[in-house]
Amino acid sequence: MSEDLHASPETGASGVDPRLTAYRQSIDNIDAALIHLLAERFKITQAVGEYKAAHDLPPADPSREDRQIARLRALASAAQLDPEFSEKFLRFVIDEVIHHHEQIRDDA
Numbered sequence: 001m002s003e004d005l006h007a008s009p010e011t012g013a014s015g016v017d018p019r020l021t022a023y024r025q026s027i028d029n030i031d032a033a034l035i036h037l038l039a040e041r042f043k044i045t046q047a048v049g050e051y052k053a054a055h056d057l058p059p060a061d062p063s064r065e066d067r068q069i070a071r072l073r074a075l076a077s078a079a080q081l082d083p084e085f086s087e088k089f090l091r092f093v094i095d096e097v098i099h100h101h102e103q104i105r106d107d108a
Contacts, residue, residue: 041093042100049101053108059101065094 052059069087076086 038093042097045097046100046104049097049104052101053105059105060098068094 049059051057069090072086072090073083076083
């Protein structure tokens with residue numbers, strides 16, 4: 001984005017700031033992509049949960065979780081994203097996956 005990112009907003013005849021509208025459209029697109037990516041991730045983790053249940057494997061793998069968190073914290077840092085935020089987000093996703101795996105195991 002350019003230097004004039006913080007320039008005064010200019011509104012059109014409709015009273016809508018076109019720059020803000022464009023930013024928001026991009027945010028909306030990114031949010032949609034995140035939802036689709038999470039949906040794909042959970043489709044795969046569902047298959048993992050079924051595999052684990054079929055092979056009597058535990059729903060959680062703490063050593064893999066630790067490796068993933070460390071890896072993603074490093075990626076976040078390199079991408080100039082707060083590693084603490086990325087860890088909290090990943091922990092939330094992992095906890096939800098484990099919950100699903102426990103449900104699959106209990107239903108088997």
